[in-house]
Amino acid sequence: MVSFRGASADAVAVLTEQLGGVGEGSAAKVADDLFSAAATIRSEATLRRFVTDQSVAPEARKGLVTELFSGKVDAVTLGLLGEAASRRWTKGRDLADALEQLGVIAAVRSTGLQGNQLVDELFAVRQTVTGSSELRNALSDPARSGADKSGLIDSLLAGKALAATVQLVKQALSGSYRTVVAALEDYERVAAAVQGEGVATVHVARPLAAADQQRLATALSRHYGRTVHLNVVVDADVLGGVRVEIGDDVIDGTVSSRLDDARRKIAG
Numbered sequence: 001m002v003s004f005r006g007a008s009a010d011a012v013a014v015l016t017e018q019l020g021g022v023g024e025g026s027a028a029k030v031a032d033d034l035f036s037a038a039a040t041i042r043s044e045a046t047l048r049r050f051v052t053d054q055s056v057a058p059e060a061r062k063g064l065v066t067e068l069f070s071g072k073v074d075a076v077t078l079g080l081l082g083e084a085a086s087r088r089w090t091k092g093r094d095l096a097d098a099l100e101q102l103g104v105i106a107a108v109r110s111t112g113l114q115g116n117q118l119v120d121e122l123f124a125v126r127q128t129v130t131g132s133s134e135l136r137n138a139l140s141d142p143a144r145s146g147a148d149k150s151g152l153i154d155s156l157l158a159g160k161a162l163a164a165t166v167q168l169v170k171q172a173l174s175g176s177y178r179t180v181v182a183a184l185e186d187y188e189r190v191a192a193a194v195q196g197e198g199v200a201t202v203h204v205a206r207p208l209a210a211a212d213q214q215r216l217a218t219a220l221s222r223h224y225g226r227t228v229h230l231n232v233v234v235d236a237d238v239l240g241g242v243r244v245e246i247g248d249d250v251i252d253g254t255v256s257s258r259l260d261d262a263r264r265k266i267a268g
Contacts, residue, residue: 001100002186008094011087012101015080020101022076023143023265027110028163031082033073034103035171037081041096042176050217051085052095058086076231094223097213099174104187107164114162115195116229119188121165123231124185125157188231197227200229200246203235 004012006091022030041048047068051061065085069078080102089095112117129136141150150170157166172183192199200220202208213230222226228246235243241254 002097004022004090004094004098006090008090008098010083011089011094012098014087015084015098015102016105018080018083019105022106022109024110024112026074026076027106028167029074030077031103031106031110031164031167034080034099035076035174036169037069037073037077038096038099038103038176041099042093044082048092048095050174052089052092054088059133064087068102082264097176100171100174101190103171104168104190105194107167107192110162113143113264114192118164118168119191119197119199119229120161120231121161122168122184122188122191125161125169126181128156138182146173171179192229195227197229197233198224200228201231201233202246203233203238203243203245205235205240207234208232216242216244220244235244 014040019112041051047064050063053061062082062085066078067083070080082097086097086236089098108115108118112253127134129139138144138152139242150173151171153166153169153173157169168187169184172180172186172187173257174183177183189199198220202216213232217230220230238254242251243252
């Protein structure tokens with residue numbers, strides 16, 4: 001997830017708590033509104049500087065944002081935007097990044113009890129994009145319009161995935177992240193975190209049996225003190241064993257890793 005520090009972290013905590021009152025039925029609309037507001041603030045440098053300028057009174061910043069977005073977003077979103085504008089931000093870009101993250105949280109909440117399915121679908125899309133240079137190039141091609149790329153996502157996912165999955169994959173095209181894949185990976189983490197879970201990417205030589213997945217998930221959950229959601233990748237570079245990536249931690253128990261260790265010891 002995007003890392004916020006200092007005043008920005010405090011602001012995000014307050015806004016996330018405020019977002020907690022949004023119901024499942026309206027959460028998708030709130031997500032769309034927050035994504036739109038984030039895009040506006042990113043694209044309008046004068047507006048961004050004004051609403052993050054600490055020399056301007058919080059009431060003035062809040063008043064401008066309320067006036068600008070009134071009638072364009074619902075009351076819940078307008079309240080969030082006003083609160084966001086009145087807060088201190090460590091860096092100017094943090095405001096738009098925070099609104100996007102809040103939008104992702106709202107999209108996750110719109111799925112109700114299907115949050116785990118959302119994480120799985122985002123992972124599946126990320127794997128598809130990673131594995132297809134043609135699709136990856138199509139989604140990153142600056143010559144293709146946003147509407148064209150959005151239509152491509154609809155053709156791939158409409159009727160086959162949750163509405164929130166489609167919504168978030170389209171948001172990943174906004175360019176706020178270095179790549180679409182990086183955006184989807186971050187959205188997965190946010191989706192899991194909303195449910196109090198972590199995400200572990202597990203690289204194996206061949207598919208894991210359900211019982212083995214459950215044992216690994218239980219062991220990791222016990223170690224990290226929270227439920228861990230597994231994303232399993234069948235990786236040709238893994239000769240055997242398992243490599244687990246969770247946050248900044250890497251647990252490498254693969255045969256290839258042990259062979260590399262042996263080669264280094266022989267060479268040393």
